[in-house]
Amino acid sequence: MARPEHGSRATTLSDVARAAGVSLATASKAINGRDQVAPATRRRVLEAAEELSFTPNQLARSLIAGRTGTVGLLTSDLEGRFVIPILMGAEDAFGAGQVNVFLCDARGDTIREQHHLKALLNRRVDGIIVVGRQTDPRPSLGPDIPVPVVYAYAPSADPRDVSLVPDNVSGGRIAVEHLLSTGRRRIAHISGDPTYAAAQDRAIGVQAALVDAGLELVGDVMYSSWTEHWGRAATAMVLAQHPDVDGIVCGSDQIARGALDTLRDLGKQVPEDVAVNGYDNWEVLANNSRPELTSIDANLQQLGRTAAMRIFDAIDGAEPEGGTTALPVRLVIRGSTIPRR
Amino acid sequence: MARPEHGSRATTLSDVARAAGVSLATASKAINGRDQVAPATRRRVLEAAEELSFTPNQLARSLIAGRTGTVGLLTSDLEGRFVIPILMGAEDAFGAGQVNVFLCDARGDTIREQHHLKALLNRRVDGIIVVGRQTDPRPSLGPDIPVPVVYAYAPSADPRDVSLVPDNVSGGRIAVEHLLSTGRRRIAHISGDPTYAAAQDRAIGVQAALVDAGLELVGDVMYSSWTEHWGRAATAMVLAQHPDVDGIVCGSDQIARGALDTLRDLGKQVPEDVAVNGYDNWEVLANNSRPELTSIDANLQQLGRTAAMRIFDAIDGAEPEGGTTALPVRLVIRGSTIPRR
DNA sequence: GAAAATACCGAAATGCCTTTCGGCACGCTA
DNA sequence: TAGCGTGCCGAAAGGCATTTCGGTATTTTC
Numbered sequence: 001m002a003r004p005e006h007g008s009r010a011t012t013l014s015d016v017a018r019a020a021g022v023s024l025a026t027a028s029k030a031i032n033g034r035d036q037v038a039p040a041t042r043r044r045v046l047e048a049a050e051e052l053s054f055t056p057n058q059l060a061r062s063l064i065a066g067r068t069g070t071v072g073l074l075t076s077d078l079e080g081r082f083v084i085p086i087l088m089g090a091e092d093a094f095g096a097g098q099v100n101v102f103l104c105d106a107r108g109d110t111i112r113e114q115h116h117l118k119a120l121l122n123r124r125v126d127g128i129i130v131v132g133r134q135t136d137p138r139p140s141l142g143p144d145i146p147v148p149v150v151y152a153y154a155p156s157a158d159p160r161d162v163s164l165v166p167d168n169v170s171g172g173r174i175a176v177e178h179l180l181s182t183g184r185r186r187i188a189h190i191s192g193d194p195t196y197a198a199a200q201d202r203a204i205g206v207q208a209a210l211v212d213a214g215l216e217l218v219g220d221v222m223y224s225s226w227t228e229h230w231g232r233a234a235t236a237m238v239l240a241q242h243p244d245v246d247g248i249v250c251g252s253d254q255i256a257r258g259a260l261d262t263l264r265d266l267g268k269q270v271p272e273d274v275a276v277n278g279y280d281n282w283e284v285l286a287n288n289s290r291p292e293l294t295s296i297d298a299n300l301q302q303l304g305r306t307a308a309m310r311i312f313d314a315i316d317g318a319e320p321e322g323g324t325t326a327l328p329v330r331l332v333i334r335g336s337t338i339p340r341r
Numbered sequence: 342m343a344r345p346e347h348g349s350r351a352t353t354l355s356d357v358a359r360a361a362g363v364s365l366a367t368a369s370k371a372i373n374g375r376d377q378v379a380p381a382t383r384r385r386v387l388e389a390a391e392e393l394s395f396t397p398n399q400l401a402r403s404l405i406a407g408r409t410g411t412v413g414l415l416t417s418d419l420e421g422r423f424v425i426p427i428l429m430g431a432e433d434a435f436g437a438g439q440v441n442v443f444l445c446d447a448r449g450d451t452i453r454e455q456h457h458l459k460a461l462l463n464r465r466v467d468g469i470i471v472v473g474r475q476t477d478p479r480p481s482l483g484p485d486i487p488v489p490v491v492y493a494y495a496p497s498a499d500p501r502d503v504s505l506v507p508d509n510v511s512g513g514r515i516a517v518e519h520l521l522s523t524g525r526r527r528i529a530h531i532s533g534d535p536t537y538a539a540a541q542d543r544a545i546g547v548q549a550a551l552v553d554a555g556l557e558l559v560g561d562v563m564y565s566s567w568t569e570h571w572g573r574a575a576t577a578m579v580l581a582q583h584p585d586v587d588g589i590v591c592g593s594d595q596i597a598r599g600a601l602d603t604l605r606d607l608g609k610q611v612p613e614d615v616a617v618n619g620y621d622n623w624e625v626l627a628n629n630s631r632p633e634l635t636s637i638d639a640n641l642q643q644l645g646r647t648a649a650m651r652i653f654d655a656i657d658g659a660e661p662e663g664g665t666t667a668l669p670v671r672l673v674i675r676g677s678t679i680p681r682r
Numbered sequence: 683g684a685a686a687a688t689a690c691c692g693a694a695a696t697g698c699c700t701t702t703c704g705g706c707a708c709g710c711t712a
Numbered sequence: 713t714a715g716c717g718t719g720c721c722g723a724a725a726g727g728c729a730t731t732t733c734g735g736t737a738t739t740t741t742c
Contacts, residue, residue, distance in 0.1 A: 010465075010487060012698060023722040028700055038720060053485075058463040059409065060698035063400045063727050070464075073444075078429050088419050091446050100460055103414075103444040105432050119441055122399040123411075124351075144394075146351060228629035254629060261631070285625075288569035288595060290602070354729055364692040369730055379690060401728035404697050688739070695732080702725080710717080 011052040020048035031056070062124065069099050071311060072120035074113065076154075077133035078105040081282065082300060086131050086152050089304025093312075099126075108133075117141060127311035129304075130156070135165050136197045148314030152307040153300070160322040162314075164307055166298035167326035168198050172205025174331050175249045175277045175296055180213055182337055184247035184275055188218040190234040190259065191251035192226035199223060199251055202279065206249055218242045226251065231258020239266055246274055247337075253278035253285040253295055260289050260336065275337040291335030298329050352393040361389035372397070403465065410440050412652060413461035415454065417495075418474035419446040422623065423641060427472050427493050430645025434653075440467075449474075458482060468652035470645075471497070476506050477538045489655030493648040494641070501663040503655075505648055507639035508667035509539050513546025515672050516590045516618045516637055521554055523678055525588030525616055529559040531575040531600065532592035533567035540564060540592055543620065547590055559583045567592065572599020580607055587615055588678075594619035594626040594636055601630050601677065616678040632676030639670050 017027035022045060029037045030045035031054075037045075048054075062068040073090065075083045091101055102120060106113035120128060127147050132138050132154020140158035141149055148162075155163030172189075179187055189206045191199045203221045210217055219242055224230045231250060235258065238245055250256035256278030260270060268274050270291055278286055281297035306327060314320050358368035363386060370378045371386035372395075378386075389395075403409040414431065416424045432442055443461060447454035461469060468488050473479050473495020481499035482490055489503075496504030513530075520528055530547045532540045544562045551558055560583055565571045572591060576599065579586055591597035597619035601611060609615050611632055619627055622638035647668060655661050 013700095014698080024699080025701080025723080026721055029721090032700080034701090036720060041720080055459070055462050057404070057465060057698050058460075059400050059404045059465055060727090061700080063398070063404065063698080064700050066727085068400065070443075078425060078432075084419060084425065087444070088446060091419075091444070098460075100443045100445065100464065102411075102441050103428070103432070104441065105429060118396070119399075119439075121396050123441065124398060124400055254625065257629070284595065288598070290573075353727090365729075366693080366731075367691055370691090373730085375731090377690060382690080398728050401697090402730080404699095404728080405730055407697080684742095686739100686741075689737085691734105691736080693732105693734090696730085697728105700726085702723105704721105704723085706719105706721085708717100708719085711715085712713100 010057070011054045013054070013056065015052055016045065016049045016054050019052060020045045067126050067315070068124045070102055070123065070125045071099055071308070072102045072104060072116075072123075072125040072128040073131060074104050074106060074116055074120070074128055075131040075133075076106050076108045076113065076138070082133060082153055082298075083131050085300035086129075086304035086307070089301035089306075090129055090308040091304075092301070093305040093308035110139075117145075121146065126315050129307050129311065130154075134196055134198060135168060135201070136195075148311050148320065150307045150310045150314075152303055155324040158322075159324070162310055162320045162322055163324040164303055164310070165324060165326055166300070166303060166329050168201035168329075169205040169208070170326070171279065171296045171298070171329040172202035172207075172249070173209040174205075174329065175202075175279070176206050176209035176213075178294070178331055178333070178337060179247040179249065179275050179277060180209070180215075182247075182271070182275055185215060186218050186242065186245050187215070187247040187249060188222070188238045188242065188245050189249045189251075190222045190231060190238070190255050192223065192230070192255060194223035202251055218245050226254055228254050228258035228261070231255035232262045233258075235259040235262040236266070239263075239268070247277070248274060249277045251279055253280050253282045253293060255279075256293050256295070256336070257285055257289055260291075260293070264290070271335065271337050271339055277337060281332050286332070286334065289336070294334045294337040295332050296329050297332050299327060303327050351398070352395045354395070354397065356393055357386065357390045357395050360393060361386045408467050408656070409465050411443055411464065411466045412440055412649070413443045413445060413457075413464075413466040413469040414472065415445050415447060415457055415461070415469060416472040416474075417447050417449045417454065417479070423474060423494055423639075424472050426641035427470075427645035427648070430642035430647075431470055431649040432645075433642070434646040434649035451480075458486075462487065467656050470648050470652065471495075475537055475539060476509060476542070489652050489661065491648045491651045491655075493644055496665040499663075500665070503651055503661045503663055504665040505644055505651070506665055506667055507641070507644060507670050509542035509670075510546040510549070511667070512620065512637045512639070512670040513543035513548075513590070514550040515546075515670065516543075516620070517547050517550035517554075519635070519672055519674070519678060520588040520590065520616050520618060521550070521556075523588075523612070523616055526556060527559050527583065527586050528556070528588040528590060529563070529579045529583065529586050530590045530592075531563045531572060531579070531596050533564065533571070533596060535564035543592055559586050567595055569595050569599035569602070572596035573603045574599075576600040576603040577607070580604075580609070588618070589615060590618045592620055594621050594623045594634060596620075597634050597636070597677070598626055598630055601632075601634070605631070612676065612678050612680055618678060622673050627673070627675065630677070635675045635678040636673050637670050638673050640668060644668050 030042040104116035137157040138154045140156040151163040222234045278293045278295035281295040286293040371383040445457035469490045478498040479495045481497040492504040563575045619634045619636035622636040627634040
């Protein structure tokens with residue numbers, strides 16, 4: 001049958017060389033585009049390689065080159081939707097077929113993380129990207145990793161490490177500034193789990209923007225969980241205590257969905273009576289709500305790309321400066337803050 | 342400084358051997374638990390290895406062993422939420438640190454897919470899992486791949502390939518049977534994009550279950566898109582034409598969310614007046630709706646695990662039998678079909 | 683105490699590719 | 713025609729770990 005036996009050894013360079021009637025060295029040079037090979041010879045070698053469907057063994061190559069063209073991506077939680085765009089961005093930056101990504105999911109387990117880390121080092125990855133599931137600092141992998149490490153989304157607790165996070169403070173600020181620009185003045189903030197750094201940071205940005213505008217938050221920041229249930233409950237409370245509220249900044253799109261639900265139930269028009277701003281720009285939620293949801297997008301794909309580029313730089317010998325860098329976020333405007341024309 | 346220079350060569354086995362005062366061969370045996378080594382010698386070697394923080398170069402190992410302990414996962418679409426659980430299942434089955442997964446996202450681009458495929462083969466992966474984004478058949482990678490290939494979620498168009506898909510027909514059937522078991526008799530089916538095999542298969546299951554019960558579908562199967570918008574619109578249409586409908590089987594959780602919305606708007610109680618069944622068990626949607634959504638879970642993580650096991654079997658020499666296998670799905674019951682006590 | 687058996691260690695080959703360096707042949711110049 | 717470049721090719725080393733097989737020490741057996 002056409003399918004080559006799985007047991008049969010793959011064709012090696014020496015097979016090609018023999019078929020082309022040249023030495024190993026010449027075959028290697030011909031295939032890798034080195035000079036020192038006559039055009040006719042090169043052609044003969046390439047034809048032989050094609051004929052035998054030769055694929056150079058990257059293992060042997062890497063063994064010599066001392067670098068493998070692979071990067072490990074160590075995540076603590078694949079379920080989290082934040083990991084995926086970051087991963088895509090990184091994959092993107094590495095380019096198709098140039099660098100490949102080893103994906104490891106530690107399931108939030110330190111032991112498993114250590115296992116994976118060791119496996120990655122054994123496989124001689126050129127670098128490691130560590131992706132957390134929330135923006136709270138996480139323990140460093142340690143200072144003794146022999147390859148560059150970049151922490152994405154969740155920064156390392158060790159300031160000497162390189163960490164990239166979305167700018168949540170700025171996100172909170174942008175959300176408020178947008179509501180202000182649509183004429184809102186009585187703005188409430190419904191957030192999620194107060195133990196999350198993201199919740200705190202966004203609240204800081206919200207407050208700062210209000211202060212800059214000479215305004216105050218309507219009521220206190222309301223913390224609980226990142227769910228629709230909480231969004232519904234909190235919105236009901238806000239409206240009961242402050243019926244004149246005209247803008248709600250939500251800590252997540254889920255909360256915002258809940259807010260929309262309750263506003264609808266209570267007969268409030270969105271965005272005419274109350275504008276609602278979500279966070280995360282989770283498309284399936286933001287695009288399908290009534291009305292569609294204005295939201296803050298953390299540019300996670302960009303973050304992944306940046307992480308990959310930092311790895312590249314470090315591989316190329318650039319001395320990385322440690323510390324946490326906050327990357328810009330962006331506002332995506334939809335119908336929940338500005339009426340459709 | 343403590344951090345080893347990135348440029349400095351990693352410690353090799355011969356470093357360890359020299360430090361322990363033994364030969365390479367002995368060091369290798371000691372570390373790998375082979376016999377032919379005196380306990381005292383073994384201890385000395387292990388101490389030296391620890392001291393130098395020696396990590397065996399997996400590349401060299403693989404070069405000899407002829408297998409790398411890596412598997413490629415080729416997806417056409419990382420954004421799709423179906424890929425993730427499959428990936429987790431596969432990762433799970435491979436075990437922490439035993440087998441590692443190369444993740445490649447082809448972005449739905451054939452050229453890019455070919456690039457990735459070639460890269461994976463160059464890296465001598467032991468097997469490849471191809472994950473599609475919908476259950477429609479996709480082109481085969483071809484018969485000449487020198488390693489085992491399993492197609493997950495999207496089956497290969499070539500029946501000689503090994504494909505694993507969730508059993509959509511059975512899913513449709515289970516959904517209807519569940520509604521029947523709660524006493525519903527007037528059941529409608531709102532589905533998504535009719536060009537999807539998943540939509541057709543689920544509809545077949547729905548019809549079959551109704552026929553078995555001696556019933557007919559209320560109205561025709563309603564096809565359009567997998568969105569909340571469509572769920573809302575279609576539900577309004579159903580209620581207008583068939584006000585006595587008492588059960589709605591939806592083709593996705595998004596559609597079901599839309600259905601719940603409209604039912605609520607029109608004053609129908611769920612589940613008392615109308616029961617609603619979703620599909621996909623997408624937790625963020627199913628758990629946060631009012632009431633929470635009964636849904637069909639495709640057991641994707643299990644599917645990923647199975648795919649990994651098929652790869653293992655093939656690596657171990659089992660001759661795989663081609664063809665598409667439909668794996669069982671399961672019903673997750675929540676408040677949208679059975680009232681909370 | 684001598685022969686045989688055992689336990690342990692090390693040199694060398696192996697896997698696959700890249701690169702260096704020596705050398706052959708040809709063409710050009712003086 | 714002798715001498716010198718230049719272009720092209722091939723032998724061999726090297727990268728790292730594993731394994732086979734031959735060879736010493738040491739112990740056991742009669």
